[in-house]
Amino acid sequence: MEDYLTVKIVTAEKFKVHQGFDLANFDDRQYPLSDVHVYRILKSDTYGILKELVSQNFNIPSEQVRLWVLVMRQNKTVRPDAPISDSLINISMGKIHANMTSRQNGMKLYMEVADKPINGKTWFPAVSNANNIIVFLKYFDPDKQTLEGLGHLYVQKFGRVRDITRILCEKKKFSPNTPLKIYEEIKPNMIEEKKPKSTFQQSEMQDGDIICFQKTLTEKEIQKHKTAGHCWDIPHFYELLTLRIVVSFKPKFDYFCTVKVMTAEIFKKHKGFDLIDFKNWHDLLPEVYLYKILKSETYGVFKENISRRFNIPPEQVQFWVLINRQNGTIRPNTPIPELFFKTSMGEICAEMNSQQNELKLYMEIAGKQINGNMWFPIIGERSTNSILIFLKYFDPGSQTLKGLCHLYVQKFGKVKDYINIFREKEKLPPDTPIKIYEEIGPNEIKEMKLGSTFQQRNGDIICFQKDLTEKEIQEYIETGLIYSIPQFYESLTSSNDFLFQPKLKDWGEFDLVLNRKWTYDQVAGEVATHLNTDPLKLQFTTAHSTSGTPKSIIKRTTTQTLSEMLQTGYLPPSVYVLFYEMLKTELETKKFIQVYWLGKTVKDVEAINLHLPKDAIVNDIIEEIFIKKAPSSPNAKIILYEVINNKIQREYKGIESINEIQEFMMLYAEEIYQDELLNNNTLQAYHFTKDPLNTHGTPFKFFIKNDEVFADTKIRLQLRLGMNKEEFAKIRIAIVSDVMYKKPEYLNDDDIILSEKKLTNMDYLGLDHIDETGQAKSADRTIYIRG
Numbered sequence: 001m002e003d004y005l006t007v008k009i010v011t012a013e014k015f016k017v018h019q020g021f022d023l024a025n026f027d028d029r030q031y032p033l034s035d036v037h038v039y040r041i042l043k044s045d046t047y048g049i050l051k052e053l054v055s056q057n058f059n060i061p062s063e064q065v066r067l068w069v070l071v072m073r074q075n076k077t078v079r080p081d082a083p084i085s086d087s088l089i090n091i092s093m094g095k096i097h098a099n100m101t102s103r104q105n106g107m108k109l110y111m112e113v114a115d116k117p118i119n120g121k122t123w124f125p126a127v128s129n130a131n132n133i134i135v136f137l138k139y140f141d142p143d144k145q146t147l148e149g150l151g152h153l154y155v156q157k158f159g160r161v162r163d164i165t166r167i168l169c170e171k172k173k174f175s176p177n178t179p180l181k182i183y184e185e186i187k188p189n190m191i192e193e194k195k196p197k198s199t200f201q202q203s204e205m206q207d208g209d210i211i212c213f214q215k216t217l218t219e220k221e222i223q224k225h226k227t228a229g230h231c232w233d234i235p236h237f238y239e240l241l242t243l244r245i246v247v248s249f250k251p252k253f254d255y256f257c258t259v260k261v262m263t264a265e266i267f268k269k270h271k272g273f274d275l276i277d278f279k280n281w282h283d284l285l286p287e288v289y290l291y292k293i294l295k296s297e298t299y300g301v302f303k304e305n306i307s308r309r310f311n312i313p314p315e316q317v318q319f320w321v322l323i324n325r326q327n328g329t330i331r332p333n334t335p336i337p338e339l340f341f342k343t344s345m346g347e348i349c350a351e352m353n354s355q356q357n358e359l360k361l362y363m364e365i366a367g368k369q370i371n372g373n374m375w376f377p378i379i380g381e382r383s384t385n386s387i388l389i390f391l392k393y394f395d396p397g398s399q400t401l402k403g404l405c406h407l408y409v410q411k412f413g414k415v416k417d418y419i420n421i422f423r424e425k426e427k428l429p430p431d432t433p434i435k436i437y438e439e440i441g442p443n444e445i446k447e448m449k450l451g452s453t454f455q456q457r458n459g460d461i462i463c464f465q466k467d468l469t470e471k472e473i474q475e476y477i478e479t480g481l482i483y484s485i486p487q488f489y490e491s492l493t494s495s496n497d498f499l500f501q502p503k504l505k506d507w508g509e510f511d512l513v514l515n516r517k518w519t520y521d522q523v524a525g526e527v528a529t530h531l532n533t534d535p536l537k538l539q540f541t542t543a544h545s546t547s548g549t550p551k552s553i554i555k556r557t558t559t560q561t562l563s564e565m566l567q568t569g570y571l572p573p574s575v576y577v578l579f580y581e582m583l584k585t586e587l588e589t590k591k592f593i594q595v596y597w598l599g600k601t602v603k604d605v606e607a608i609n610l611h612l613p614k615d616a617i618v619n620d621i622i623e624e625i626f627i628k629k630a631p632s633s634p635n636a637k638i639i640l641y642e643v644i645n646n647k648i649q650r651e652y653k654g655i656e657s658i659n660e661i662q663e664f665m666m667l668y669a670e671e672i673y674q675d676e677l678l679n680n681n682t683l684q685a686y687h688f689t690k691d692p693l694n695t696h697g698t699p700f701k702f703f704i705k706n707d708e709v710f711a712d713t714k715i716r717l718q719l720r721l722g723m724n725k726e727e728f729a730k731i732r733i734a735i736v737s738d739v740m741y742k743k744p745e746y747l748n749d750d751d752i753i754l755s756e757k758k759l760t761n762m763d764y765l766g767l768d769h770i771d772e773t774g775q776a777k778s779a780d781r782t783i784y785i786r787g
Contacts (some may be wrong), residue, residue, distance in 0.1 A: 003044070003508035005093055006106035008065070009037045009054065012113065015136070015294045017256060020241060021188050022078050022210070023070070023136060023149070026108055036108075037290070043094030045507070047084055050093055059311045060113055066124050068134075069100045070108035070208075075187040075300040078210030080134065083127055101518050106653045112152065131157050132206050133200065138185070139172055140214040140234045142225055147212075147237070155200055162196035168213050179216035183234045184209060188250045191235045219286060243764060257349050258358045261289040261306065261319075264365065267390065267403035272492055273442050274330050274461070275322075275390060276404070278360060295346025302345055312365060318376050320388070321352045322360040322459070328439040331459030332362045332388060332744035335379055364388075364406065377408050379458070387411050388458045392439070393426045394465040394485045396476060401463070409454050416450040422464050433467035437485045445486045491515055496576055500527065503541055503550055503579040507531075516563035520556050533582055542566060543577040550579045553609050555592050555664075588612065591658055593621055595640070597629060598670040601722025602698050608669075612658060619654040620704065625669055632671060637702065640669045646695035647764075668698070676703040681755065685717075692736045692744055694768055702765055703755050711750035721767075735759070736766035744768070 010024040014036060018024050024036050037057075041050055055062040068080035071421055081100075088096060097107050105364070112134075114123040125132050138149040150171045155164060161182055169178050182194045191212070194203060212234050217225075225232035231240060234618065262276050270276045293302060307314040320332035340348060364396055366375040377386045391404040404425045409418060436448045439461040448462070456462075463485050470477075476483035482491060494515045501509045510530060514523060521535065528535035540554045542565075554565045566576060590611040597606045610624050622638045631638075641651040643666045676682060681704045687697035702720065702730060705713070718728045734744035735757070744766055747754075 001287065003042065004040050005043045005097055007039045007041060007050065007093070007109060008106060009039070009111050010070075011037065011058075011111045012149070012151045014292065015151070018149055019147055021185065021238075023080075023110060026078060031437065041093060043097070044092050046090050046092055048089040049091070055517075058111075058113075059309050064114045064123055066112040066114070068110040068112060068208075070110060071101055072104070075190075077187050078108060079210075081208060083112070083124075084109075100134075116701060125154050127207075128705065133205060133209070134156055135200075135205065136208070136210045137168065137171065138184060138210060138212040139168075140212060140237055141231055142214065142217065142221075142230060143235070153211075157201045157205075158199050160197055160199055161194045161203070164211075164616045165196075174215070180213050181216050181233065183212045185212050185238070188238065188241065191238045193235075237729055243389055248646055255344055256292055256294050256357070259291045259293055259302070259345070260358070260360045261291065261362050261363050262322075262361070263289070264403075264405065267406075270403050271401055273439070273489075275332075275362065278330060293345055295344060295349070298342050299344050299345060299348060300341040303341075306363070310363075310365075317367045318366070319366045320362040320364060320459075323353065327444070329441055330360065331461075333458055335364070335376070336361075347386065356599075385411055387454065387456055387460075389454075389456055390459070390461045391422065391425055392461060392463040394463055394488055396465065396468065396472075396481065396483050399482060399488075401485075409456075411456070412453050414451060414453055415448050419450070426464075428466070434464045435467045435485070436462060436464045439463055439489070440732065442489065445489045463501055463568075498576045498578055500578055500580050501543075503581040507580075507582075516561060518562050520554065520560065520562075520565065523562055524556075527580060531580075537583050539581050539583055541579040541581075543579060548577060552607075553592065553594065554578075591616070593658060593661065593667070595621065595625065595667045595669050597699075598668060598698065602720060603698055603722040605698060614659065616658045617654065618652045618656045618658060618661075621667075622654060622669070629671075633673065635674050636671045636678060637674055638669055640667060641673050642666060643668055643699060646697055646699060647686050648699050648701075666702075671699060672701060672703070681706070683759065683763065683765045685767060687767045687769060688736075689769045689771050696769075704759075706755045707753060708755065709750065710747060710752045713754055714750070730770045732768040734766040734768055736764045737764040738764075 003636060008026055008522045010026075012491060015023050023437070026036060037054075039053070041053075051062050051065060051067065054067070055065050058065075066083050068083045070078050071081040072078050084096060084100070087393065093107070097104075101107055111320050112124065114192070117123050118125065132154050134152050134154055136152050139148045139150055140146075141148065153164065153167065165180055165182070166176050168180060168182075169176050182196070184192050184194055184205065186192055186209075214234055222232045231237040238654060260278065267275050289307075291302075303314050303317060303319070307317050310317075319336045321334055321336060322328055322330050323333045334352065336348060336352070345359070349357065353359055364376070369375055370377065379386060379388070386408045388406055389409055390403055390406050393404055394401045407418075407421065419434065419436075420430060422434065423430060430436070436449055436450070438446050438456070440446055445463075465485055468483060473483050482488050494517050496516060498512050498514050500512065512526060512530060514526060518526075520540075523540070524535035524538045527538055527540075533537075540555075541550045542552050542554060543549065544551045546725060572644070591614050593610045593612060595608045595610065597608050598604065599606065608625060608628055610621060612620055612624070618640060618703070625638055629638075639651060640654075642661070648668075672682070682701045683704055684699055685702040686695060686699040688695050700720070702717065705716075714728075717733070718725075721728065721731075723731075732746055734746045736744045746768075
């Protein structure tokens with residue numbers, strides 16, 4: 001079973017531009033000031049495989065890389081705790097995760113890179129040496145109102161804080177005698193100044209702790225910052241960070257821009273629209289390369305850095321700016337000219353992209369020179385003939401779409417002139433008939449005529465497939481498979497990523513792409529194929545959107561679509577989560593029943609899920625509840641009733657077939673004593689606000705005792721509701737009748753005796769809640785609402 005692990009890696013480069021707490025912002029992916037590299041790996045992959053993958057991505061020899069595991073401390077900070085030992089090189093990442101960060105869903109790592117060996121022997125200090133600790137450095141610049149990460153430093157535990165002041169000055173190229181103020185970032189609301197004479201051990205510092213420093217300011221400089229409304233020292237800066245009103249968040253837009261780079265390798269593994277899905281890029285494998293750079297950095301410096309990272313000569317690299325087209329697609333539009341070599345990336349952002357703080361780029365790599373003197377065709381004003389297109393291939397046999405490559409074609413050349421090139425790219429026989437389409441947009445896939453010319457523009461996408469015979473098409477139809485490119489794109493429009501998590505811990509989690517229009521049985525069939533099990537023994541449960549915990553079991557139906565089962569509302573998530581479990585019996589022979597059990601108080605509502613034979617009766621439901629909920633007394637009995645609009649509409653006798661229970665009926669059960677039933681003196685109690693028709697909450701049965709004064713009745717009622725005196729005092733109690741136009745009779749006299757009133761089965765005990773919101777129609781906000 002494919003079982004994935006998400007690994008987030010922060011580097012010294014990412015730490016350098018981070019403007020918040022800890023080393024990086026691992027969780028806020030929408031507006032990050034710095035970012036992390038995200039990998040999805042198999043849990044069965046060894047540490048050696050991960051380390052090699054990371055080393056290749058960063059073009060660093062693997063022996064010069066050490067990965068530290070970050071853990072959440074008790075004070076909620078996320079810090080490096082221990083490095084992954086090279087002795088674990090052949091151990092699976094699943095086991096390492098379980099042993100080192102079992103409480104976290106994924107793994108967060110810090111990549112330590114060594115430039116040169118220590119004493120010519122080892123690359124890294126031994127962590128077993130109790131004298132060494134690794135600390136991280138941040139510099140606060142009051143003039144720019146920014147933090148700057150300066151990497152990590154190994155210090156002696158018994159060394160004094162003042163011993164590192166020269167090193168800190170060197171990091172910022174200050175004069176060696178520059179006076180500094182040094183603090184420790186313990187947690188967001190605890191920034192502690194360090195005494196120069198104290199040792200790191202006396203300061204209780206440990207691996208992963210963060211030291212922040214700044215120049216010591218004069219009174220005049222402090223006053224200048226106060227007048228400007230700026231932070232003048234580190235504690236004030238962190239205080240404003242905590243309040244999320246930091247003035248220095250604005251310099252993110254002033255100083256930095258985000259650059260997302262995609263490559264041909266990424267395109268080849270993309271299976272959807274466009275070249276890649278930038279919205280969900282961090283959830284994909286492979287990832288987009290993300291960089292946070294200074295706007296003042298020139299294009300030449302940026303290109304040099306990226307070329308070095310990929311170990312490719314800069315002259316063989318060309319970057320295309322991707323833009324948002326009017327139809328919602330994102331495509332390469334124009335290459336960044338070499339004339340911009342000395343132009344700042346900020347100016348390029350402003351000139352070539354409307355989003356001035358972000359650039360999306362496609363990295364084109366040339367394998368050989370053209371005519372021996374140039375690496376790339378001339379594009380732009382000097383040549384309107386060549387255009388860059390991207391090629392995709394759809395294979396009906398494997399039901400997959402994949403990116404092949406990019407091509408330069410002549411704008412006025414005919415499509416048929418390139419058919420052989422298309423075949424060669426997929427290694428098809430030269431005489432293979434193919435059908436060619438243009439991917440204009442998600443809902444617009446147009447077949448191209450072989451005799452027509454390319455009326456495309458840079459960044460357009462061409463898809464092709466084998467031209468199937470009628471017999472082949474019929475075979476695909478009979479097996480329920482997709483046979484054409486338009487069909488495939490239509491399915492993509494209706495599809496989403498689904499993360500399946502085990503409801504019980506016996507199994508692993510996995511991802512599937514499913515069509516939202518599929519029925520329960522189609523979904524179960526796809527999951528069963530993945531798990532190699534019987535689809536009729538699978539049961540699914542939705543997840544709470546906030547906590548991610550199991551919410552409601554999805555009932556097996558033949559008509560509802562997956563989209564209707566999920567009820568995602570107006571803002572569906574990028575990845576849906578479903579829990580699964582494998583039952584011992586087949587769902588086909590069972591009927592699913594969900595009952596809400598009322599405990600000692602009305603607040604104690606618990607959902608009980610049952611699977612009963614389809615020929616069962618209501619008494620079978622009650623027996624199952626008796627097994628799950630032991631009665632409080634031998635004299636107790638369970639009653640079952642259905643609820644519509646927060647009022648009891650029908651009480652079951654027990655002999656009814658469960659097939660009489662409608663599929664989405666709300667069922668409630670509660671315990672009642674035999675003597676209460678024999679006296680036949682119970683009233684239905686229900687909640688409303690102001691108007692008896694404005695119902696809400698959970699209704700219940702309430703026993704009216706003979707000769708009991710109303711003051712004592714209210715005490716029992718308060719206990720049944722599970723309220724304190726203040727809450728109960730906000731409720732007005734009334735006798736409400738189903739008789740039309742009859743007004744509620746509010747009970748204000750504690751001496752009355754309810755059993756003496758002539759009550760019928762058309763009378764209710766109404767609990768009128770005070771509308772503290774001023775919106776009577778929103779009474780669902782009271783604490784008595786279930787769900």
